[in-house]
Amino acid sequence: MAVxxxxxxxxxxxxxxxxxxxxxxxxxxxxxxxxxxxxPDEAVDLIARETGAxxxxxxxxxxxxxFFSNRPQGRIVIRLCGDVVDRMHGxxxxxxxxxxxxxxxxxxxxxxxxxxxxxxxxxxxxxQAPAALVNDVVVTRLSRDVARQxxxxxxxxxxxxxxxxxxxDGNNAHPAVRAMVENNVRRAGPVVxxxxxxxxxxxxxxRMTPAEVIREIKTARLRGRGGAGFPTGMxxxxxxxxxxxxxxxxxxxxEGEPGTFKDRVILTEHPDxxxxxxxxGAWAIGAQEGILYLRGEYAYLEAFLEQVLEARRRDxxxxxxxxxxxGFDFDVRIQLGAGAYVCGEETxxxxxxxxxxxxxxxxxxxxxxxxxxxxxxxxxxxxxxxxAARIIERGAAWFAGFGTPESAGTKLFSVSGDCHVxxxxxxxxxxxxxxxxxxxxxxxxxxxxxxxPSGRLVAAEGARERRLGYEDLATGGxxxxxxxxxxxxxxxxxFLEFFVDESCGVCTPCRVGNxxxxxxxxxxxxxxxxxxxxxxLRALATTVGMASRCGLGQSSPNPVLSAMDAFPDHxxxxxxxxxxxxxxxxFDVQAALRPAEMLTGRRSEVFPPREEERR
Amino acid sequence: MNGRLTITVDGxxxxxxxxQTILEACQDAGVYVPRLCxxxxxxxxxxxxxxxxLVGGRATAACVQPVQPGMVIENDSDRVLEIxxxxxxxxxVEGNHFCMVCEKSGDCELQALAYRFGITHPRxxxxxxxxxxxxxxxxxxxxxxxxVLCGRCVRASAELDGKSALGFAGRGLRRRxxxxxxxxxxxxxxxxxxxxxxxxxVGALLRKGTAYRTPYGRxxxxxxxxGGDIDAPCGEAQEDR
Ligand SMILES: Cc1cc2nc3c(=O)[nH]c(=O)nc-3n(C[C@H](O)[C@H](O)[C@H](O)COP(=O)(O)O)c2cc1C
Ligand code: SF4
Ligand code: FES
Ligand code: FES
Numbered sequence: 001m002a003v004x005x006x007x008x009x010x011x012x013x014x015x016x017x018x019x020x021x022x023x024x025x026x027x028x029x030x031x032x033x034x035x036x037x038x039x040p041d042e043a044v045d046l047i048a049r050e051t052g053a054x055x056x057x058x059x060x061x062x063x064x065x066x067f068f069s070n071r072p073q074g075r076i077v078i079r080l081c082g083d084v085v086d087r088m089h090g091x092x093x094x095x096x097x098x099x100x101x102x103x104x105x106x107x108x109x110x111x112x113x114x115x116x117x118x119x120x121x122x123x124x125x126x127x128q129a130p131a132a133l134v135n136d137v138v139v140t141r142l143s144r145d146v147a148r149q150x151x152x153x154x155x156x157x158x159x160x161x162x163x164x165x166x167x168x169d170g171n172n173a174h175p176a177v178r179a180m181v182e183n184n185v186r187r188a189g190p191v192v193x194x195x196x197x198x199x200x201x202x203x204x205x206x207r208m209t210p211a212e213v214i215r216e217i218k219t220a221r222l223r224g225r226g227g228a229g230f231p232t233g234m235x236x237x238x239x240x241x242x243x244x245x246x247x248x249x250x251x252x253x254x255e256g257e258p259g260t261f262k263d264r265v266i267l268t269e270h271p272d273x274x275x276x277x278x279x280x281g282a283w284a285i286g287a288q289e290g291i292l293y294l295r296g297e298y299a300y301l302e303a304f305l306e307q308v309l310e311a312r313r314r315d316x317x318x319x320x321x322x323x324x325x326x327g328f329d330f331d332v333r334i335q336l337g338a339g340a341y342v343c344g345e346e347t348x349x350x351x352x353x354x355x356x357x358x359x360x361x362x363x364x365x366x367x368x369x370x371x372x373x374x375x376x377x378x379x380x381x382x383x384x385x386x387x388a389a390r391i392i393e394r395g396a397a398w399f400a401g402f403g404t405p406e407s408a409g410t411k412l413f414s415v416s417g418d419c420h421v422x423x424x425x426x427x428x429x430x431x432x433x434x435x436x437x438x439x440x441x442x443x444x445x446x447x448x449x450x451x452x453p454s455g456r457l458v459a460a461e462g463a464r465e466r467r468l469g470y471e472d473l474a475t476g477g478x479x480x481x482x483x484x485x486x487x488x489x490x491x492x493x494x495f496l497e498f499f500v501d502e503s504c505g506v507c508t509p510c511r512v513g514n515x516x517x518x519x520x521x522x523x524x525x526x527x528x529x530x531x532x533x534x535x536x537l538r539a540l541a542t543t544v545g546m547a548s549r550c551g552l553g554q555s556s557p558n559p560v561l562s563a564m565d566a567f568p569d570h571x572x573x574x575x576x577x578x579x580x581x582x583x584x585x586x587f588d589v590q591a592a593l594r595p596a597e598m599l600t601g602r603r604s605e606v607f608p609p610r611e612e613e614r615r
Numbered sequence: 616m617n618g619r620l621t622i623t624v625d626g627x628x629x630x631x632x633x634x635q636t637i638l639e640a641c642q643d644a645g646v647y648v649p650r651l652c653x654x655x656x657x658x659x660x661x662x663x664x665x666x667x668x669l670v671g672g673r674a675t676a677a678c679v680q681p682v683q684p685g686m687v688i689e690n691d692s693d694r695v696l697e698i699x700x701x702x703x704x705x706x707x708v709e710g711n712h713f714c715m716v717c718e719k720s721g722d723c724e725l726q727a728l729a730y731r732f733g734i735t736h737p738r739x740x741x742x743x744x745x746x747x748x749x750x751x752x753x754x755x756x757x758x759x760x761x762x763v764l765c766g767r768c769v770r771a772s773a774e775l776d777g778k779s780a781l782g783f784a785g786r787g788l789r790r791r792x793x794x795x796x797x798x799x800x801x802x803x804x805x806x807x808x809x810x811x812x813x814x815x816x817v818g819a820l821l822r823k824g825t826a827y828r829t830p831y832g833r834x835x836x837x838x839x840x841x842g843g844d845i846d847a848p849c850g851e852a853q854e855d856r
Contacts, residue, residue: 041797055795056769056782063784063793340786357783362661362679505764505790506662512705515788516739536738543701546674547664 007042010035015050022053023373025061025355026338029068038069057356064357064504066120066339067296074109076154079120079133080142083258084494085416085480086122090143091130097144101151114155121341121498122258123297126416126480127184127423134160136299138181171268176304183265184423187439189410191399192266192386193426196273199317201393205280206325208392210240213284217388220396221408226252226344226381227451227476228551232388235378238368240285242376247287249330250353250372250379251278254295254337254344257452258498259478262412263382265424267294267301270386271308275332277385279322280392282330285378290332291353296339305334341502345550346379348504359506360550381476383412403429407469411477415440418483433473434464442481447488447566452478453495454555456562457488488567489574492559493521499556510553513544517560524574528588534571538564620684625691637677637688638666645847648690649699649728651706652765653678654814657774660766663706665728667698674698696732703728704737709788711743711760712817718826719818721834725763726817727841746791752800754807754823762792762819768811775814780805792819 014031018024028051032043039062048055062068080086080095099105102115109116125131128140137160139150150163167173168182185193205213218233239247251274255263266274278290294302309332312318322328335353337343343352347361350372371377380388387409391399400408407429413436416422420441427436437445437460445460450473458466458473460481466473482491496518505511520537523529541557548554564571589607597603622631624646631640636659638648651663661679668677669689677690689695706712706725714720746759764783769792772780780803784793796802805811812822831837 054773054779054782056779056784056793059793060782060784064786342786357786359783362659362676364679364681500787503787505785505787508662508664508702508705508709508764511764511788511790512709515742516705516708519740539697540701540739543698547667547698547702549661549664549676 003042011043011046020051022051023355029061033068038072060357068338074114074116076114077116077135079118081123081131082119083122084491085126086129089129093144094130094142094147097147101148124255124261124264126259127261128182137161138179138300140180174304176307179300186421186423187425189426191390191410192383192412198272201276201389202279203323205283205392206323210284216396217391220391220399222387223470224381225383229470232384236284239376239378242369244376246375247285248289248372248375248377249278249281249287251292251382251385252349252379253382254293256295256341256344257476257478259416259452259480261414262424262477266382271305273386273389274382275312277389279330280389288329290330291335292332293335293349296337299336302334342504342552345552359504404469406471413479414477415479417481419481429469430467433466444483445481446484447482449480451475453498453559457559457566459566488563488570489525492563495559496521507549509544509547514556517541527574530575622682622686624688631682635682637680637682640682642845647842647845648677650678651816654767657767657770663765664702665699668695700732703732704739706763707737708739708741717818718821721831721837723818724816727836731840749799755800755812756821756823757800758819759791761817763817764790765816767814768820771810771814775810778804
């Protein structure tokens with residue numbers, strides 16, 4: 001069978017660029033998708049043949065990542081962020097305008113093959129919502145009018161870059177970035193958002209032994225900033241001690257937790273600090289190989305980060321014999337993600353770096369023993385590396401002088417939602433929630449989601465004195481503020497929708513349980529639930545949290561459980577709102593009758609349609 | 616790390632070999648741990664979570680977790696059984712399992728688990744997904760309606776048959792088993808002699824023309840509950856309290 005020459009050419013180019021290496025499958029598929037607009041079955045066959053990978057593995061990758069498509073897509077793909085915060089800022093009106101203007105619903109491509117319109121979860125722009133990705137270009141602060149104007153212009157020139165006319169502050173205006181994104185740094189602290197003398201911290205580290213570096217990090221009591229809060233020094237020590245002479249250090253810049261955008265700002269303004277921390281980490285654990293896993297949504301930063309890497313190589317801060325130290329070789333490659341929240345989870349992230357589907361792996365073995373390509377691997381968050389570099393530069397005591405005994409140092413908080421001053425705040429751990437809300441101008445806060453959807457929903461009243469830190473209100477950075485007009489159950493339902501979409505689906509509790517929880521909350525909101533349904537939902541949520549294989553399913557019940565605790569009346573208010581006498585409130589008799597009614601063309605007289613349906 | 620060690624399961628002391636998983640150690644000691652994705656001939660996968668037990672209060676997959684000296688395991692408590700029952704019910708509502716018309720009835724591990732757990736009906740609403748049937752292969756049949764995504768067939772094809780006839784596609788609830796090729800199983804090099812149908816715990820992957828060789832009523836779980844071959848008869852294992 002003759003292969004379409006266009007497809008053959010695209011596959012050959014993409015495979016060649018990656019040395020036909022199946023562990024670079026994400027880049028290969030991305031390359032094909034860029035050239036063809038999608039990855040047809042024929043291309044999957046060819047990629048399998050070129051790389052020697054089993055065909056189901058290639059097809060599995062194409063099917064797993066939201067940014068890859070097996071079906072033809074428009075030359076311009078508009079991904080509108082459908083996150084909770086965007087919805088609070090009117091993204092639905094933008095969506096309507098886009099549908100009207102394009103003449104196709106979400107999920108579809110215009111007949112002329114120019115546009116595809118899609119929803120996407122949080123793209124890390126909650127501080128400038130509503131936002132969208134137009135191919136790789138970020139468009140922020142959308143309105144109906146801007147959306148219409150954008151479509152009009154794109155019909156003319158088909159170049160999303162040309163639609164961006166004013167650039168954001170700082171490096172957003174850098175020639176390699178040119179994004180309309182704004183940093184919105186509201187409070188720069190001394191640890192992360194401070195200037196760095198390039199190479200100084202690294203030079204200090206090289207005057208120490210790896211063991212001394214690890215000890216310094218431990219003395220500083222540095223804990224991971226990505227959410228789980230594992231002590232960084234310990235993780236490095238385990239990785240260093242693991243058997244195997246090739247070790248790997250990965251920087252987790254997947255930043256997929258909705259409402260988090262602080263890593264975006266760090267990567268834009270302080271990439272050298274991150275890479276300095278990575279190089280120090282490499283010295284500490286004995287790694288030669290580094291990977292910066294950059295979420296696909298931040299592809300607009302890729303060229304810029306490549307330049308930073310190149311400059312560091314040129315200046316002897318990366319590559320062979322770093323800072324002239326014979327035998328210290330370490331380099332970093334960027335691995336671009338492709339739209340999958342679960343890939344922020346470290347085992348899924350490693351699988352993704354290996355060119356596979358982002359399915360979370362069963363543990364043990366842990367990455368420190370058996371990680372990337374079987375090598376001992378340490379995965380750390382962007383901000384964690386910044387802290388590590390600063391600890392070596394300024395000393396453990398200086399660092400531990402900020403924060404609390406359990407939570408040393410400062411933390412970056414990404415504040416968004418119903419507040420006057422959304423943005424990034426670097427504050428010492430131990431700052432109270434009330435202090436942060438005041439800084440952000442969240443005068444009307446009724447509820448706050450601390451830690452993103454996988455964190456906790458708290459009532460603002462009563463939580464103002466609680467402290468941000470691992471010992472009390474832990475967060476990887478996301479702080480979403482909700483005013484009194486927002487229904488907590490609506491928030492919970494949106495979050496569960498997110499988890500349903502993002503579950504990798506390997507394990508039963510998360511794959512099925514999130515759908516069941518979502519359905520249960522939907523039914524409560526629809527007035528179709530009774531007291532026993534709430535009990536069942538609580539039991540279900542507890543089981544999902546306990547039995548799921550990775551952190552996604554282990555934390556997806558958090559919004560349900562915390563909202564039940566914080567807002568019991570809001571749940572109760574919906575109960576039995578409409579129940580027919582003699583029927584369980586959970587039983588939707590009208591829905592059960594609907595097929596029969598449709599077939600017979602008659603409506604039930606005993607159970608007439610509900611008020612809402614009559615209209 | 617070689618040698619023997621002792622763990623405690625539901626208050627009973629059990630001898631185990633270092634390197635064994637909890638599931639293996641329990642099995643050797645005559646304690647059945649329910650499972651679905653685990654299979655003695657295949658690598659560990661740890662996806663179904665039916666084998667969940669509690670170790671020091673934390674839920675753990677028994678088929679993945681290696682034993683450690685002094686480990687205290689809850690395998691038969693109300694809490695553990697409730698987690699497992701919930702997971703089994705999830706699998707029932709997620710797919711389309713019409714056991715009464717299924718060729719595998721009586722030999723099906725999911726059905727047998729439901730019997731063992733006394734599940735007469737799930738507490739959750741059925742999802743009734745629309746899933747295709749891949750019947751194009753001359754010797755094999757893949758009915759996605761009954762698939763529980765345990766991945767046994769995927770591993771068996773790679774590990775036992777030395778092929779890659781099957782893989783996973785999609786994610787979340789849209790996750791599914793996919794044959795190696797746009798034409799389904801027929802487009803792969805899988806044959807009726809492969810092990811992929813044999814390892815399937817349910818009636819999703821079947822070898823054509825063999826379904827009724829053993830008539831209903833004379834099948835494996837028609838007479839003995841699942842795990843009955845592993846459970847030690849009462850009194851045989853030593854009591855610790
Ligand atoms: C579903 C899920 C998503 C995650 N996403 C991220 C992420 O985007 N960035 C991150 O640093 N950590 C994320 N994590 C946590 C990582 O698994 C891991 O703990 C972290 O990268 C370790 O770095 P740290 O110790 O420096 O925090 C995620 C975890 C889960 C379960
Ligand atoms: S918890 Fe969810 S995301 Fe994690 S392994 Fe299970 S299905 Fe995948
Ligand atoms: S048998 Fe252990 S997770 Fe499936
Ligand atoms: S009876 Fe379980 S799959 Fe048929």
